[in-house]
Amino acid sequence: MSSDQTPPAAKDVSTQEARMGDGADDRFNSTLREAFGSTPFILTKFDKFMNWVRGSSMFMLQFGIACCSIEMIHTYAIKHDLDRFGSGVPRASPRQADVIIVPGTIVSKFAPRMKRVYDQMPEPKFVVSMGSCTISGGPFQEGYNVIKGAEEVIPVDIHVPGCPPRPEALIYGVAKLQERIAEGESSPVTVKPYELEQFGDLEQDELVDKLASEIDEEDLVMRYNWNDSP
C-alpha cells in the first residue's frame, strides 16, 4: 500500500459550520438552524414548546354567518392573505379545526347549532369573535331574535370590534391570539347563560308546560331568558 493517499489535512472548521453542511444540502439550512448555532438541542419546557407550535400553525374553521364573513373571505384571499401568518387553511369540518372565527350576528335559531359546532371541535380550541354583533348584538341588539353577543353561548378569546372589521383588524386579532397562545395564556371560561340542556331538565314553568306536547324530554334545547341578557 503506497502512502500517496494521505488523509486530507484536518481543516479548521467550527462545529457550527460542520453541522450546517454545504453543497446540495444547503436548502435545509434555515435562519432558525443558524440561530441554534452549534447545538442541535434546545432546552425548553415541553408546554412552552407545544404552545409555540400551536400558535404558529392554526387551522381555522370555515364558518360564515353574516356580513363579516365577506371580510373574512377577503382576509383569507389574496392581498391580505392570512396564510402568511400560519393560520390560513380553512377546514370545512369542525373536527379538524382548532380556531373558530365567529363572523356575524347570532340569532336564536342558530345559537344551538353554533354551540354544537363548537362542541365538535377538538381541544384545545380557541375562539375569535369578529364584529360588533358577536360582542353585544351590535346594530341588531334590540332585535327580538338576536343573541346579545357570542359570549352568551361559547367562551371567546379575542374580540375584534367593527361593523364589519377591516381585514387588517382581523389579522391583528388573529396575531394577538397567536401571541397569547404562544405565551400559554387562555381566557378564563366566562359565564355562559345559554347552555344546551335536555328539555326534561328545565325548571318547570308556564312555558315549559306549554311546550311539553311539542318537545320530547330528551331533546336538547336552549332556553333564552332575554331579561337576564346584558
Added chain:
Amino acid sequence: MSLEKPSRDTALDVGVTEDGLDYDALADLLGGHVLDREEHVNAEGFVIRPDEVQEVLSTLKEEAGFDHCACVTAQEYDDRYESIYHLRKYNDPTQELSIVVPSPKDDPHNESAARVYDTADWHEREAYDLVGIDYDDHPDLRRILLPETWQGHPLSQDYNQDQPQIVSLREHANPLKDDKRSEDDPDTMFVNIGPHHPATHGVLHVETVLDGEQIADLEPDIGYLHRCEEQMCQQGTYRHQIMPYPDRWDYISAGILNEWAYARAAEDLADIEVPEYAQVIRTMAAEMCRIASHELALATFALDVFGDFTAVFQYGIRDREIVQNLLEDLTGQRLMFNYLRLGGVAWDLPEPREEYFEKIRDFLDDLPHKLEEIHDLVTGNEIFQMRCVDTGVLSPEQVKQYGATGPVARGSGVDYDLRRDDPYGYYDELDWNVVTEQGGDNFSRVLVRLREVEESARIIEQCVDLLEDWPEDDREIQANVPRTLRPDPDKEIYRSVEGAKGELGIYIRSDGTDKPARFKIRSPCFSNLQTLPEMAQGEYIPDMIASLGSLDIVLGEVDR
C-alpha cells in the same frame, strides 16, 4: 337585449292606457268583489273580502295579465289585520295594483293566494310567522323564519319581547321514510346540508332526501340569520337611523343598491326631488356595487363547482378588491357604505377628482382583459360546462310563478330589469343593454352575471364622462330635506329597484311620526330561493349544489 321594451300581449291589457293604468276598468273587471278603493302612492289598492282572495287574484292573473306577485305585506292596525298583495306585470312593472285584504282583529284569517301564485306560499308563511295572520287553504302554513317552538308573533302589537323562549335542537326526520311502494323498496337517505356547510353560502339549511344519488325531496329551511331587519327599521327615524341597515341586507358589497331601494321609497313617500348630479353619482356607485357583487357570485360559484379555493376564487376576489378600493375612496368604507342620504348622497367625489376618475378608468380599461381571463378559466372550461349546461333548468313560466327576478329571471329569458322598465336614477339617460340568456340552466345564469358586469362597466364609463364635464357651480349633492322627516299619515308606498340579485322592494306605511309604522322588505333572494326545489327535484346532488350556487342567494337578505 335592448332598451326597447318587449311587445305586449294585448289580450291581457285590461285598463291599459297611454298614461298608465285605468283603475276603473280593472274595478269593472272585478265587479262586486271590490269593496273599497284606496290610494297608495305607487298604485291604487282594491279592498276585497278575505274569503274571495283566490277568485280575485286569479281573475287579475288570467284576464288582466298581472303575472307577478311581487310581495305580500301583512300588518296589524288598531282595529284590524291587513294583508296586501302587491301585483305587477313582468312585461311592464309600472302597471301595479295592490289588493288589500282586511281581516278581523280577534281571529285574523283570510284565504291563501298560494294556489294562484306559488310565490305567495313563503310570503304568507312569513306573514303568519311574524304578524300572525292565518291563511286558509294554505298548503303548508308553518313558521318559516323563527323556530317552530317560538311563542307569539313579533311584529304584532301585543308581542312581549322580554318573554323567555325555548329553541330545540332536534334531529330532523326523513319526510319520505314511510313513503314506499313495497316492502322491498330501498330506503331513502336523509341528508342535512347546512346550516354550517361550505356550499350553502351562509347559514342555509337544506333538508334533502336522496334516492341513491338523486334528490327525491328537498326543502330549504331558512331563518338562521333572521336578525329582525324590519323591526330595526320600524324603530328608526326616516332621516338618519334607517340608512345603515340596508347595507346589511345584501351584504356582498351591494350596499348602495340596497340603500337606493330605501332612498327611492322614502323619497317618493315624502316627495323629495333628488338633484341630477347626485343621481349620476348614485348610478355610478350602484353599478360598482353590482360588479363587486357579481364578482363574488362568480368566485363562490366556481368554488362550489370546482372545489377550488386557489385559482378562480382568487381571481374574483382580486377584482373585487379593486372595486372595493374605489368604493372606499368614494364612501369611506369597504363594505357598509352608508353613503346615500334621503335627497342625495353624503358627500361629493373624493378630491383630487382627476385622480379618482383616473383610477376608475384604469379599472375599466383592465376589465375586458380580466373578464376574458375568467371566461377562459371558467365558462370555457369543459368540466365547468359539463357541470352547468342543462342542469338546474328553470322555465320562464316557473320564474313567473315564483316571482324570481334579477339574473335568475334573465337567465331564463324573462326580460325584466327595473332599471329599464321602471326607470329611476340616471339609467334612462344612458346607453346600455339588458342582458338575457335563453337557456334557463346554471350556465345561463352565470353567463348573465358575467355579461352584466360588462354592461355595468359601460354605465360607469358614461357616468364618469358626465361627472368629469359637470359644471363646477352645479354640483348639488343634496336636496333640501327637513331635519325631521314626518311624511303625511297613512300614506302607503311600495317601490323597488334592481338590486344585485333582483327586484328589491320596500313597502312603507307612514303614520305621521318620524318613524315608519310598517316597513316591509321584499327581498329578491327570498323569492329566488323558492325555485330551488323545482330545479333540484330528481336531479343529482352535485347539480343541486351548482343550482344553489347559481341562484346566488345571500342569507342576510333571505332571512332579513
